[in-house]
Amino acid sequence: xxxxxxxxxxxxxxxxxxxxxxxxxxxxxxxxxxxxxxxxxxxxxxxxxxxxxxxxxxxxxxxxxxxxxxxxxxxxxxxxxxxxxxxxxxxxxxxxxxxxxxxxxxxxxxxxxxxxxxxxxxxxxxxxxxxxxxxxxxxxxxxxxxxxxxxxxxxxxxxxxxxxxxxxxxxxxxxxxxxxxxxxxxxxxxxxxxxxxxxxxxxxxxxxxxxxxxxxxxxxxxxxxxxxxxxxxxxxxxxxxxxxxxxxxxx
Amino acid sequence: xxxxxxxxxxxxxxxxxxxxxxxxxxxxxxxxxxxxxxxxxxxxxxxxxxxxxxxxxxxxxxxxxxxxxxxxxxxxxxxxxxxxxxxxxxxxxxxxxxxxxxxxxxxxxxxxxxxxxxxxxxxxxxxxxxxxxxxxxxxxxxxxxxxxxxxxxxxxxxxxxxxxxxxxxxxxxxxxxxxxxxxxxxxxxxxxxxxxxxxxxxxxxxxxxxxxxxxxxxxxxxxxxxxxxxxxxxxxxxxxxxxxxxxxxxxxxxxxxxxxxxxxxxxxxxxxxxxxxxxxxxxxxxxxxxxxxxxxxxxxxxxxxxxxxxxxxxxxxxxxxxxxxxxxxxxxxxxxxxxxxxxxxxxxxxxxxxxxxxxxxxxxxxxxxxxxxxxxxxxxxxxxxxxxxxxxxxxxxxxxxxxxxxxxxxxxxxxxxxxxxxxxxxxxxxxxxxxxxxxxxxxxxxxxxxxxxxxxxxxxxxxxxxxxxxxxxxxxxxxxxxxxxxxxxxxxxxxxxxx
Ligand SMILES: Nc1ncnc2c1ncn2[C@@H]1O[C@H](COP(=O)(O)OP(=O)(O)OP(=O)(O)O)[C@@H](O)[C@H]1O
Ligand SMILES: [Mg+2]
Numbered sequence: 194x195x196x197x198x199x200x201x202x203x204x205x206x207x208x209x210x211x212x213x214x215x216x217x218x219x220x221x222x223x224x225x226x227x228x229x230x231x232x233x234x235x236x237x238x239x240x241x242x243x244x245x246x247x248x249x250x251x252x253x254x255x256x257x258x259x260x261x262x263x264x265x266x267x268x269x270x271x272x273x274x275x276x277x278x279x280x281x282x283x284x285x286x287x288x289x290x291x292x293x294x295x296x297x298x299x300x301x302x303x304x305x306x307x308x309x310x311x312x313x314x315x316x317x318x319x320x321x322x323x324x325x326x327x328x329x330x331x332x333x334x335x336x337x338x339x340x341x342x343x344x345x346x347x348x349x350x351x352x353x354x355x356x357x358x359x360x361x362x363x364x365x366x367x368x369x370x371x372x373x374x375x376x377x378x379x380x381x382x383x384x385x386x387x388x389x390x391x392x393x394x395x396x397x398x399x400x401x402x403x404x405x406x407x408x409x410x411x412x413x414x415x416x417x418x419x420x421x422x423x424x425x426x427x428x429x430x431x432x433x434x435x436x437x438x439x440x441x442x443x444x
Numbered sequence: 445x446x447x448x449x450x451x452x453x454x455x456x457x458x459x460x461x462x463x464x465x466x467x468x469x470x471x472x473x474x475x476x477x478x479x480x481x482x483x484x485x486x487x488x489x490x491x492x493x494x495x496x497x498x499x500x501x502x503x504x505x506x507x508x509x510x511x512x513x514x515x516x517x518x519x520x521x522x523x524x525x526x527x528x529x530x531x532x533x534x535x536x537x538x539x540x541x542x543x544x545x546x547x548x549x550x551x552x553x554x555x556x557x558x559x560x561x562x563x564x565x566x567x568x569x570x571x572x573x574x575x576x577x578x579x580x581x582x583x584x585x586x587x588x589x590x591x592x593x594x595x596x597x598x599x600x601x602x603x604x605x606x607x608x609x610x611x612x613x614x615x616x617x618x619x620x621x622x623x624x625x626x627x628x629x630x631x632x633x634x635x636x637x638x639x640x641x642x643x644x645x646x647x648x649x650x651x652x653x654x655x656x657x658x659x660x661x662x663x664x665x666x667x668x669x670x671x672x673x674x675x676x677x678x679x680x681x682x683x684x685x686x687x688x689x690x691x692x693x694x695x696x697x698x699x700x701x702x703x704x705x706x707x708x709x710x711x712x713x714x715x716x717x718x719x720x721x722x723x724x725x726x727x728x729x730x731x732x733x734x735x736x737x738x739x740x741x742x743x744x745x746x747x748x749x750x751x752x753x754x755x756x757x758x759x760x761x762x763x764x765x766x767x768x769x770x771x772x773x774x775x776x777x778x779x780x781x782x783x784x785x786x787x788x789x790x791x792x793x794x795x796x797x798x799x800x801x802x803x804x805x806x807x808x809x810x811x812x813x814x815x816x817x818x819x820x821x822x823x824x825x826x827x828x829x830x831x832x833x834x835x836x837x838x839x840x841x842x843x844x845x846x847x848x849x850x851x852x853x854x855x856x857x858x859x860x861x862x863x864x865x866x867x868x869x870x871x872x873x874x875x876x877x878x879x880x881x882x883x884x885x886x887x888x889x890x891x892x893x894x895x896x897x898x899x900x901x902x903x904x905x906x907x908x909x910x911x912x913x914x915x916x917x918x919x920x921x922x923x924x925x926x927x928x929x930x931x932x933x934x935x936x937x938x939x940x941x942x943x
Contacts, residue, residue: 246890246894246898248890267897268897269901272900273900282891284889284892286892286909287914288916297901301900302899358899
């Protein structure tokens with residue numbers, strides 16, 4: 194079996210400073226991986242490099258997606274292949290309605306995959322269903338993308354997109370930050386509903402609490418640009434009790 | 445909207461950077477005035493048009509005045525000195541015989557307009573056009589078109605239907621002969637022959653343009669439109685448009701412009717005058733896409749245009765909406781003189797510059813009447829090595845009590861070699877005037893582009909989407925079929941601006 198996502202010995206620099214110092218991570222279909230680690234340990238950097246954000250220099254290592262070299266692809270090609278990143282800080286796009294944005298993006302992905310384009314009514318039907326299942330009010334779709342959304346609404350909008358695009362690998366960067374307890378449960382239910390034997394999730398979080406809702410198969414601890422420890426879901430409980438200081442020497 | 449955005453994106457992909465899609469040339473025989481400008485040139489043009497003596501006098505007076513004037517230099521644009529003796533001031537397709545219907549127009553010219561997507565045949569043309577954001581779907585809407593090819597008007601469609609409504613819509617050269625009393629009364633009443641260097645030049649040598657008169661109480665039954673096309677080499681285009689909306693009438697007028705791709709610069713110096721009497725409303729929309737020059741900055745149209753509306757009557761309204769994507773140099777300030785009490789002026793503008801384009805554009809709102817109001821929404825987008833300047837003037841005179849203005853100028857920069865500048869002048873001579881001004885300058889950030897590409901949009905689709913969002917308020921002011929065209933143009937003009 195080829196892994197869905199393979200990060201091999203990845204070294205990444207930003208503005209002359211190395212941030213990831215040889216990171217390895219293998220994600221198979223159906224698995225849920227949690228990545229935990231202190232502020233500044235490189236979690237968002239990893240997610241950005243996987244998704245193809247410009248400005249990062251990969252000096253060594255590889256990222257393979259179903260055996261294909263992901264680093265050779267533009268971000269939109271990666272998206273069409275099924276790489277999805279739920280952002281820690283989603284941006285606002287004034288004047289572009291959410292539903293127009295989603296429709297345009299979905300059709301762009303479908304086109305790249307050689308699938309038919311969804312007409313406005315077809316799309317509306319689909320997006321309404323998804324929004325309903327996530328308890329997202331319809332008029333959020335009419336507003337400018339993330340414009341004036343509360344922190345929680347922005348996060349819910351990310352989950353909505355994930356559910357809509359049905360990606361193969363979902364990377365969730367701190368989806369729990371800014372969500373109240375109820376919203377967290379709904380969002381987590383949305384994520385769980387997307388779990389399938391074909392799909393994998395990489396859940397970046399600071400809090401064990403999220404992992405009560407989205408139960409991971411593996412937990413990795415990142416510190417100073419490396420994975421310093423991996424284990425099962427109990428590792429998260431351990432961390433909750435003892436904190437990250439134990440890994441400082443390892444880095 | 446979505447389909448339009450998609451369509452835009454598809455087009456962007458299908459067109460090479462640097463390829464202006466209207467850049468073809470039509471091969472037809474034409475008749476030109478001798479090169480250069482003199483009293484003889486003015487007489488030649490006037491004679492070609494069979495003008496009455498008063499018209500010739502009017503032109504000659506303007507010409508003599510022009511000789512005493514100097515070209516303005518205050519705008520933030522740079523270009524080599526124009527040699528006014530190296531231009532042809534009149535060029536007309538050689539007529540095979542006198543035309544009595546559209547079917548007799550040179551088929552080459554008809555083909556040109558077909559290629560441009562401008563229908564000269566009298567058919568309802570709007571089937572299948574998707575409405576713009578917020579727009580109503582069109583049911584059998586029609587547009588009457590006046591097509592100006594180089595210096596002359598070649599076709600005016602829907603004449604009969606308009607005549608039945610009492611609307612006069614004809615080439616101005618015809619109006620001078622057929623409606624001299626209206627022309628005499630209003631020509632030069634808004635933009636006097638002495639107004640400015642380019643307007644004065646236009647007054648001396650204008651060759652054609654459109655004339656519209658809407659009688660009292662009439663709502664013009666269709667959109668009126670003029671399509672300007674410069675075809676001839678070394679030829680200036682100096683059209684003159686005069687629109688009069690009589691008491692309680694309404695008219696919506698659209699103007700589009702294109703030109704072939706040429707290495708030399710061509711001069712376009714038009715004058716547009718609008719007059720709105722009591723309770724009348726004129727909506728004037730422009731999609732300007734003159735050839736902008738190539739990526740090295742070679743060629744392109746010099747667009748020096750004077751457009752002004754006179755809200756002469758009480759409760760009258762004039763609104764200018766423009767989408768400026770073309771021209772090497774744009775020098776253009778569509779303005780409103782708010783003379784009537786409670787009159788209103790509006791200016792909605794999208795000015796896009798890319799490559800080496802230079803845009804200096806804006807508006808003037810001159811408040812004379814009581815309780816007059818004006819609104820200015822300007823969206824400037826600069827990419828490549830272009831420079832874009834908004835220049836605006838809002839004044840309230842002593843008697844203009846209760847005058848109100850709202851101005852919002854937003855600039856969006858794409859890349860770091862371009863520039864956007866805002867030069868607002870505000871002057872209130874009475875204390876009851878309220879003027880509000882807001883201005884922003886922003887960049888399309890890496891983060892926004894990454895967000896869009898992460899969702900599957902290409903770089904160019906992403907820029908197109910962000911820009912369309914940025915200009916949405918103004919696009920909504922355009923009649924729907926223009927909004928769709930404008931949206932496409934915007935994406936096309938910005939292609940190659942990222943990456
Ligand atoms: N564009 C950049 N320029 C300079 N340094 C950067 C840049 N992006 C990230 N870094 C640095 O890289 C390190 C890792 O940042 P990253 O955002 O990946 O951490 P994180 O693990 O996601 O932290 P948090 O838990 O706070 O979200 C930090 O020290 C950060 O300052
Ligand atoms: Mg982070």
